[in-house]
Amino acid sequence: MDVAELCRDLVRIRSENPPGDTREVAEAIQCRLAGIGIDSVAVSRDGHRCNLIVRHANPALLLCGHLDVVPAIPEGWTHHPYAADEADGYIWGRGSADMKGGCAALITAMEASIDAGIEAPVSMVFVCDEETGGCYGMEYLLAKKVLRPCDTLIAEPTPPLSPCIGQKGLARISFSFSGEPGHSSLYPAIGKSAIMEAFDLISFLQEVHGRHYPVDGEMEAMIEQSSAVLESVFGISGLDHVLRRVMFNPGVIRGGEKANIVAERCDLDLDLRIPWGCTSGEIVSEIASRAPSAEMRVTAASDPSCTPHSATITRRICEGIREVHAREPLPIFQWAASDARHLRSAGFPTVEYGPGEVTSIHGIDERVSLESLRQAERTYCKLIQSYAPVKPE
Incomplete structure (x- = not known):
């Protein structure tokens, strides 16, 4: 065979x-x-x-x-x-x-x-x-x-x-956000939306994604070489940022009870890929500080290697x-x-x-x-x- x-x-x-x-x-x-x-x-x-x-x-x-x-x-x-x-x-x-x-x-x-x-x-x-x-x-x-x-x-x-x-490194994090329910016609004056709490965290991750993490000369050369191969494989130019930045995906989000109720619960599962120049621990800690009231569970974490x-x-x-x-x-x-x-x-x-x-x-x-x-x-x-x-x- x-x-x-x-x-x-x-x-x-x-x-x-x-x-x-x-x-x-x-x-x-x-x-x-x-x-x-x-x-x-x-x-x-x-x-x-x-x-x-x-x-x-x-x-x-x-x-x-x-x-x-x-x-x-x-x-x-x-x-x-x-x-x-x-x-x-x-x-x-x-x-x-x-x-x-x-x-x-x-x-x-x-x-x-x-x-x-x-x-x-x-x-x-x-x-x-x-x-x-x-x-x-x-x-x-x-x-x-x-x-x-x-x-x-x-x-x-x-x-x-x-x-x-x-x-690249890896971090997978699950969040459970809690809100204060109320009538939708009064939000945001009254009530706290768990869905919007999750949205605020995702907005922060957009900021994190925009950061550049400097590395030494040898690492820089490898990233440039790898980015060129990545662009060739996928036939897409401008993919240099994939290896240099924190990439994130809010892969699963579940929340809310009804359209006219301010959401009391929202669950969010995140997948992040960590570039050289920082560690998964640094990123996870910073994310945790932006969602202090949420229940947070790190299911996987590893540094770039x-x-x-x-x-x-x-x-x-x-x-x-x-x-x-x-x-x-x-x-x-x-x-x-x-x-x-x-x-x-x-x-x-x-x-x-x-x-x-x-x-x-x-x-x-x-x-x-x-x-x-x-x-x-x-x-x-x-x-x-x-x-x-x-x-x-």
Whole structure:
């Protein structure tokens, strides 16, 4: 079974998160690994969200993927999101890019390496809940200390020449605002609107978004380089601010009781991405000071992070890209977040690199090209080989 066929098989196994049940896809991968002589163990915190681990006694390289995908409804898709149709040089479907294509390429690269007699000290992990933060997946495994720190590659989709060596920080915050109800005809003279309290906080976040956070020269150069790649990938100019500013999204807002009642309750869920030059703690504290009467719960927080250009994992993935593509790699910082933040904070030098159309992830018509799958597989083979002990002649 080649990488494309394996990718199609994995996409057909539904593992939407929520609800996050990854047992079936983990079992399929476990059977595939067993067929090439690789033992793995399933680890679960709740019996449904299943992680799969391949342990090496003394690993030099950890290969990572996630098994969960964001939900999809079939309306609007060119191909059904779980049919895994192959057409026009792509495999179409939810999770094809993010990131069952990457998982498939990791597995077939390991298979090719074993067939070639390469014995590299490699561990593997396929986690269950990257899309919802990691408390059942990577965070849980790191807390249980079932993974040993070593160089790490996550097969998240990236541009073909651009491994991701850094990411913005992240903060997710839930608020519950309380108001004083009254007749709408008397507001704002009488009554206090919980909805307007939330609106005032969102207005403040617009001010925060407008700030510029200075960084040193090396970081500035990386941000410029990454911004150019971002603009090229999305075909949109003027995206330089994405990596330099606090980006925020009021993703969920629920409030009010009736149009003619001053709102007594309003709930707001925020997602913020934190640039270099500040910390998530600074931003969260400042936001808290602007909503002193609200109930506030921080559900996730991490600072911007990066792996140095000089790190072994960075150099070796770049060498693999250079050999496969015959072009010079261009490492970047990423505008989104992944399990890399958990791994770096736990002492794992981490880089992301994988197949998939970056512009299609989490969207309608998500897809991965057959060419990118095969190029990723070859790049992973070269990376695995680079960690194998040199045999005496």
